[in-house]
Amino acid sequence: MTISQIDMPRFLSRLHALSEIGRDGQGRLTRLAASDADRAGRETVAAWMHEAGLEVLIDRVGNLIGLWQPDGVTGAPIMMGSHIDTVIDAGAYDGCVGVLAGIAVVEALKAAGYRPGRPLAVAAFTNEEGVRYAPDMMGSLVYADGLAPEAALATVGTDGTVLGEELARIGQAGPHEPGFLRPHAYVELHVEQGPVLEREGVAIGAVADLQGISWQEVTIDGTANHAGTTPMALRRDAGVAAAHLITWLRDRARAGNGRSVATVGRLRFEPDAINIIPGRAILTVDLRDPDAERLVALETDFAVQLDEIRRTEDVTVTIRRLARFEPVLFDAAIVRTIEAAAAARHLTVRRMTSGAGHDAQMMARICPSAMIFVPSIGGISHNPREQTHARDLEAGVNILLDVASHLSNV
Amino acid sequence: MTISQIDMPRFLSRLHALSEIGRDGQGRLTRLAASDADRAGRETVAAWMHEAGLEVLIDRVGNLIGLWQPDGVTGAPIMMGSHIDTVIDAGAYDGCVGVLAGIAVVEALKAAGYRPGRPLAVAAFTNEEGVRYAPDMMGSLVYADGLAPEAALATVGTDGTVLGEELARIGQAGPHEPGFLRPHAYVELHVEQGPVLEREGVAIGAVADLQGISWQEVTIDGTANHAGTTPMALRRDAGVAAAHLITWLRDRARAGNGRSVATVGRLRFEPDAINIIPGRAILTVDLRDPDAERLVALETDFAVQLDEIRRTEDVTVTIRRLARFEPVLFDAAIVRTIEAAAAARHLTVRRMTSGAGHDAQMMARICPSAMIFVPSIGGISHNPREQTHARDLEAGVNILLDVASHLSNV
Numbered sequence: 001m002t003i004s005q006i007d008m009p010r011f012l013s014r015l016h017a018l019s020e021i022g023r024d025g026q027g028r029l030t031r032l033a034a035s036d037a038d039r040a041g042r043e044t045v046a047a048w049m050h051e052a053g054l055e056v057l058i059d060r061v062g063n064l065i066g067l068w069q070p071d072g073v074t075g076a077p078i079m080m081g082s083h084i085d086t087v088i089d090a091g092a093y094d095g096c097v098g099v100l101a102g103i104a105v106v107e108a109l110k111a112a113g114y115r116p117g118r119p120l121a122v123a124a125f126t127n128e129e130g131v132r133y134a135p136d137m138m139g140s141l142v143y144a145d146g147l148a149p150e151a152a153l154a155t156v157g158t159d160g161t162v163l164g165e166e167l168a169r170i171g172q173a174g175p176h177e178p179g180f181l182r183p184h185a186y187v188e189l190h191v192e193q194g195p196v197l198e199r200e201g202v203a204i205g206a207v208a209d210l211q212g213i214s215w216q217e218v219t220i221d222g223t224a225n226h227a228g229t230t231p232m233a234l235r236r237d238a239g240v241a242a243a244h245l246i247t248w249l250r251d252r253a254r255a256g257n258g259r260s261v262a263t264v265g266r267l268r269f270e271p272d273a274i275n276i277i278p279g280r281a282i283l284t285v286d287l288r289d290p291d292a293e294r295l296v297a298l299e300t301d302f303a304v305q306l307d308e309i310r311r312t313e314d315v316t317v318t319i320r321r322l323a324r325f326e327p328v329l330f331d332a333a334i335v336r337t338i339e340a341a342a343a344a345r346h347l348t349v350r351r352m353t354s355g356a357g358h359d360a361q362m363m364a365r366i367c368p369s370a371m372i373f374v375p376s377i378g379g380i381s382h383n384p385r386e387q388t389h390a391r392d393l394e395a396g397v398n399i400l401l402d403v404a405s406h407l408s409n410v
Numbered sequence: 411m412t413i414s415q416i417d418m419p420r421f422l423s424r425l426h427a428l429s430e431i432g433r434d435g436q437g438r439l440t441r442l443a444a445s446d447a448d449r450a451g452r453e454t455v456a457a458w459m460h461e462a463g464l465e466v467l468i469d470r471v472g473n474l475i476g477l478w479q480p481d482g483v484t485g486a487p488i489m490m491g492s493h494i495d496t497v498i499d500a501g502a503y504d505g506c507v508g509v510l511a512g513i514a515v516v517e518a519l520k521a522a523g524y525r526p527g528r529p530l531a532v533a534a535f536t537n538e539e540g541v542r543y544a545p546d547m548m549g550s551l552v553y554a555d556g557l558a559p560e561a562a563l564a565t566v567g568t569d570g571t572v573l574g575e576e577l578a579r580i581g582q583a584g585p586h587e588p589g590f591l592r593p594h595a596y597v598e599l600h601v602e603q604g605p606v607l608e609r610e611g612v613a614i615g616a617v618a619d620l621q622g623i624s625w626q627e628v629t630i631d632g633t634a635n636h637a638g639t640t641p642m643a644l645r646r647d648a649g650v651a652a653a654h655l656i657t658w659l660r661d662r663a664r665a666g667n668g669r670s671v672a673t674v675g676r677l678r679f680e681p682d683a684i685n686i687i688p689g690r691a692i693l694t695v696d697l698r699d700p701d702a703e704r705l706v707a708l709e710t711d712f713a714v715q716l717d718e719i720r721r722t723e724d725v726t727v728t729i730r731r732l733a734r735f736e737p738v739l740f741d742a743a744i745v746r747t748i749e750a751a752a753a754a755r756h757l758t759v760r761r762m763t764s765g766a767g768h769d770a771q772m773m774a775r776i777c778p779s780a781m782i783f784v785p786s787i788g789g790i791s792h793n794p795r796e797q798t799h800a801r802d803l804e805a806g807v808n809i810l811l812d813v814a815s816h817l818s819n820v
Binding site: 129213247253273 | 497498499539540541544546602603604605621623625633634635636637638639640641642643644647649650652653654656657660663664668670671672673674675676677679681682683684685686687688689694696698732764765766767789790791792793
């Protein structure tokens with residue numbers, strides 16, 4: 001069964017319009033969770049959901065869900081979705097593609113006069129990126145019972161704001177209890193955000209599993225002292241200790257089988273003055289591996305290295321766990337359905353691992369879930385140069401259409 | 411000739427009072443150049459100068475000078491001084507000791523009915539620390555013809571302010587041309603800010619020379635990309651490149667003869683997000699050595715290392731020179747006078763090199779200059795725990811008294 005009436009011009013036009021919401025004076029796109037820009041993006045997406053004839057429902061943590069439930073159609077819905085919050089200085093595709101594709105799929109099915117065997121839903125989950133409020137994938141985590149709504153709403157952001165207050169302020173704290181619609185299955189279309197599909201010339205990724213993620217914040221305390229009068233041998237330099245951790249992490253991740261990745265994305269020195277030895281360094285550590293045991297080994301080796309740094313640099317080191325998610329295995333039947341849909345459309349397809357965290361990994365806790373990837377040009381993401389060719393987007397939306405309509409009738 | 415009537419209780423009480431000016435809500439002392447806190451400190455010091463019978467004069471770049479010129483006494487003055495601006499979260503001693511000691515010396519001489527052969531002056535130079543406006547030692551540099559007043563006044567600070575506007579705002583842009591009083595000699599009392607005197611149990615440092623200083627800002631550009639989906643081998647991580655520079659600098663400085671020091675005091679990542687590979691890293695590099703050739707060698711080796719990093723990390727690197735001062739040799743006759751004064755008071759004394767930059771190095775461009783050091787407990791400076799024992803302060807102020815009165819009569 002193939003219904004191929006996706007309105008691609010409308011999809012692309014919405015994708016572009018959404019990418020213009022949240023640009024700053026320098027043209028940088030930043031739509032952090034529960035910000036004014038997020039509000040504008042959410043209101044626009046809700047308007048498109050209404051346009052598509054979806055009932056718009058918002059839960060207490062701001063998850064925005066459009067529901068298509070034709071008269072007489074009952075049962076747990078097939079849910080599509082992703083998120084529309086972004087990182088700082090973001091691209092246009094990450095997350096937004098999955099949400100807008102879900103709306104486009106419902107519109108295509110309705111236009112074809114298709115009657116689903118189950119309701120269909122499109123979700124835009126709150127705070128997937130975790131830039132302003134940790135942890136990331138928060139909305140879907142709450143939706144899937146992994147975090148109490150009250151805990152999420154009480155989260156204090158990097159800017160000192162409280163998520164619950166910000167959601168209320170922007171009018172996105174809804175009445176529904178997170179998880180109020182228990183899906184029969186969840187499928188998320190997303191740009192790969194990595195180089196594999198492009199490098200191999202493959203159109204569709206059938207995502208079979210997802211890396212485990214370990215986020216920690218490391219605080220190193222040495223002694224702030226004068227940069228000119230303190231001999232090298234007498235220093236307790238928190239910045240040098242941080243630098244050793246960064247180079248060690250890179251070497252350790254490189255030494256593996258190519259599946260582990262380690263990143264220090266944030267680093268701050270105190271007092272942060274040119275002529276003062278850093279007395280404190282605060283850094284974030286992002287470790288990922290698709291294999292649970294290898295991820296634990298990476299974390300363990302890092303902990304040993306922290307002890308080594310304490311000793312060799314005469315500093316104190318404290319750790320704060322920011323987030324941890326085990327590797328996720330997606331639903332094998334949905335993965336096969338994706339592969340079959342690609343084959344039927346004569347699209348190349350390969351099974352793959354997701355290197356990024358996604359809302360689908362949370363939804364996998366409560367229903368069979370899987371993901372569809374489309375190629376990212378140059379593998380670039382979380383960057384204004386993030387891009388996917390229109391023909392690849394079209395292929396991805398069509399596979400989502402095929403998989404969602406199939407799942408709604410089995 | 412020994413006049414030993416320094417009013418130490420008054421000196422210590424002023425030192426304490428000055429250290430209370432510029433404390434924030436958490437009790438941290440921060441009196442950045444031309445800030446509101448600096449204004450309050452300057453007004454207090456000017457009031458003490460008036461109290462001591464000094465004529466208070468301010469030049470166009472805010473250098474604050476108290477002049478004691480008894481009737482009939484002419485000629486170029488003997489100048490004492492230092493600065494009262496501080497780093498962030500500073501101690502009470504750095505700079506302030508030298509300014510308040512100068513005032514105390516004049517008071518002691520007047521109280522003893524002493525008639526100097528020349529005028530005496532006490533200077534508090536603008537922006538010695540260079541935290542808000544680069545370069546450091548700016549006021550004395552301008553005073554000594556090393557920088558045009560207009561260039562100094564046009565300096566844009568780390569907070570986007572313009573020094574000239576801030577000086578005018580706080581009422582410290584005076585009418586006099588910098589350098590209007592050409593000193594016959596300059597002597598600066600300062601806390602050592604290092605561990606040498608305390609470790610050797612010596613009371614007085616006769617500072618014979620001063621390290622050369624090289625300040626650079628290094629900007630490293632790589633590619634911001636997703637921390638989960640970008641394999642280690644395909645990264646252009648500006649943060650890792652910065653970390654390699656930091657560890658290399660430490661190793662290089664350690665490998666020398668113990669005289670070179672290298673410090674990375676500031677480091678910033680962009681976009682500074684936990685799940686994004688740093689696309690840019692901006693760091694400051696502070697290199698010092700008392701030997702001019704060794705300082706050049708250190709800078710040259712660092713430049714070679716930057717080329718290495720460009721190549722091995724596939725990043726671009728740009729350099730901005732923030733400041734550079736050659737090593738300084740102080741006036742041998744004044745150094746001998748300091749040693750003789752210490753001997754006469756039965757105080758232990760040693761010749762030494764200053765590891766920090768000081769206003770005296772600028773004044774050495776226009777008149778015979780030298781410095782007197784007193785011990786810093788634990789060698790700690792640029793830190794709230796900076797401290798010098800009262801008996802060591804008293805010894806230092808007395809040596810300043812002896813040297814200034816001697817110089818005013820030769």
